[in-house]
Amino acid sequence: MSIGEKISGNSILEKINPFFNPKSVVIIGASRNEYTFNGILLKNLLEIQYKGKIYIVHPYTDVVMGIPCVNNLKDLFNNGAKPELAIILTQKNLLETLKLLGEQKVKHILIEVDFSQKLGNDEQIILDNSIKKIISDFDLKILGPSMIGLIDFQHFFTSSIIPTRSHIVLPNRKEKPQSGASFMAQSGGLTGACGWWAPDQEIPLAKIIHIGKALDISEADMLEYLFEDPNTEIILLYLKEITEDYITVLAKYKKKKPILYKYVGKPSKTEQKFKELGANPVENYIELFEFAKVFLWCPPPISNAVGIIGPSSGAINLIISEMRNQEIHLANLKEENRRFIMENIGGSTCELGNPVDYWPPKEFIGTQVCRVYHQASNTLLKDPQVSALFLALEFFTEIEFNFSIFETIKEKYPNKPILCVLIQAEREGGSRILEIGTKLKIPVFTNEIERAVKSLRFLLDFYQIK
Structure with missing residues (x-):
């Protein structure tokens, strides 16, 4: 079944919205050290004033950055907690954690840990297949692994594991625009930088996305989501590779929203198809944001x-x-x-x-x-x-x-x-x-x-x- 047939319309919004606007979130593997990947995520959430409930699972302490902790995931569920989103920052007991989340009907999970460097190729394949089986058994929705994270500017949420500055996300909170440009990149560094950097004219942003390896939800799924997302007016992409799934999505939504992209891969037939379907290639990376303001403001x-x-x-x-x-x-x-x-x-x-x-x-x-x-x-x-x-x-x-x-x-x-x-x-x-x-x-x-x-x-x- 093609991606265009698999998910569409309201179903794609229901499938992916909880990753950007969760009512509550549990962070598994948060660190007390705010200068580490595992610590900066919670610091980001607190600084941008996320309004949902935050749960922390930490085996050795009772409080992290002022947030009470439970020592294990079972205690969290025994206390009656029902987080809408789980963020996993540790490889330890990963499969057991995923199974427990599935049993407790926590369907939306971000795996923000890169275990590819710690495993050989055969071990990596075995782990990937084990994760995919758990996804299938419990009907989970998973982003990652090896992802830098997400930022939602309208709902003041981030899962980024590198700094997200409050002065970028929070200006004029009461008058925050309800829509803007969404940026998805096949680069964790470029997406993460949008948490601390802004162009000379700060354009309204909607979502920043890096999903890493994509064992479950793919970039093409996310592209379809952005076409349906009412907060996204224009789609900005940084691409090393353009798959046929990208072409399928763009063919379905041709001209519904403008797409600007910077492609750094080798010349390909799929990139040519991408252009023919209405996606506009920019010459310089910064033009993604410079041209976006023309679409947003003119x-x-x-x-x-x-x-x-x-x-x-x-x-x-x-x-x-x-x-x-x-x-x-x-x-x-x-x-x-x-x-x-x-x-x-x-x-x-x-x-x-x-x-x-x-x-x-x-x-x-x-x-x-x-x-x-x-x-x-x-x-x-x-x-x-x-x-x-x-x-x-x-x-x-x-x-x-x-x-x-x-x-x-x-x-x-x-x-x-x-x-x-x-x-x-x-x-x-x-x-x-x-x-x-x-x-x-x-x-x-x-x-x-x-x-x-x-x-x-x-x-x-x-x-x-x-």
């Missing part, structure tokens, strides 16, 4: 005709050069809009009125430059031929202006994407633009002109606009 464009506002022919021509590569063109303005720009802004703007090149300004005063961007943006965005707007900001302190003016502009034109490119801006002013742009959900690309234009091309491709 509305669908209606055409590939754009407007540009900039401070110099150099910056504007860099944008136009990449637009040619991406088959994006300048919009032809209605006569009244062209005339308004020429009469009120002028500068070095060509007779077509688009792009708007306001250089040279009359004075190096931020309020004057602010007026230019405000008037030009409103004029371009109200034009029916303009589908999206590029803002080139190449400024120094004397001409810096309050980027918050775009709050009302975005509200006035909610159906047109606005993308900003910072080009050689002074550091302090550039930081302010990034901060305000993030608040207003305007993608800002720092000195990455080609990347900004390419991101719009990705958006156009997803909505099948040539």
Whole structure:
């Protein structure tokens, strides 16, 4: 039975949701030392303020990081506990532990221990087969082994065995977005890093996933889950290998959600199929997150005709050069809009009125430059031929202006994407633009002109606009 037939719709959500949003969790093998893999997981859960019940099984102590312990798993069940999720951090008595969990109807289990380095190949095969038999006997749902873990940003849960910082997961908890980008990687290091790292513009994240060896639930299962997950708007993947199961899932959910992926394996027919089914390969790893903000923050464009506002022919021509590569063109303005720009802004703007090149300004005063961007943006965005707007900001302190003016502009034109490119801006002013742009959900690309234009091309491709 194929994966597409095996699990679908609500059943895949019911199968996998408890791994991300468990009502209660038991940690088997937690350490008192918070600087170890076995200790950092509990520390992470406490720091990000997980609200579920935590049980600890530890053979030698009564308390770990303030959480009462039981000395063995049987005592936990004898006390009436019924955890929804079990996390196993030790290989000791692994098969007996799995059987006991199965007997007690604890169906969802994370095995976050890497025993491959301790066993020979034959021993590994025997252990894998024994685990698979227990899975079948008790209808268990298992992720792992050899996994770094999961992070759920909406439900404030993590099973990561490397640091997950509270300032990454918890900002504006009361106003936390209900959806965002989910990232799954065939790399524990890259997924784990999302617990302490954020791009220059912090995009809303939904889930971070590394499932390791996948003796039971596979990456393809998880991909299907992300397509069904209401908290996931866009799927980001780092892949060393693309299996046929990936192709089956993508064929089933073609174009339901955007997929961006970075592939580092050898050229293959499956990767070609993956692209043909609508997955978009990025050239650089960081583009996964840089392009994601465009999908999360920008509305669908209606055409590939754009407007540009900039401070110099150099910056504007860099944008136009990449637009040619991406088959994006300048919009032809209605006569009244062209005339308004020429009469009120002028500068070095060509007779077509688009792009708007306001250089040279009359004075190096931020309020004057602010007026230019405000008037030009409103004029371009109200034009029916303009589908999206590029803002080139190449400024120094004397001409810096309050980027918050775009709050009302975005509200006035909610159906047109606005993308900003910072080009050689002074550091302090550039930081302010990034901060305000993030608040207003305007993608800002720092000195990455080609990347900004390419991101719009990705958006156009997803909505099948040539």
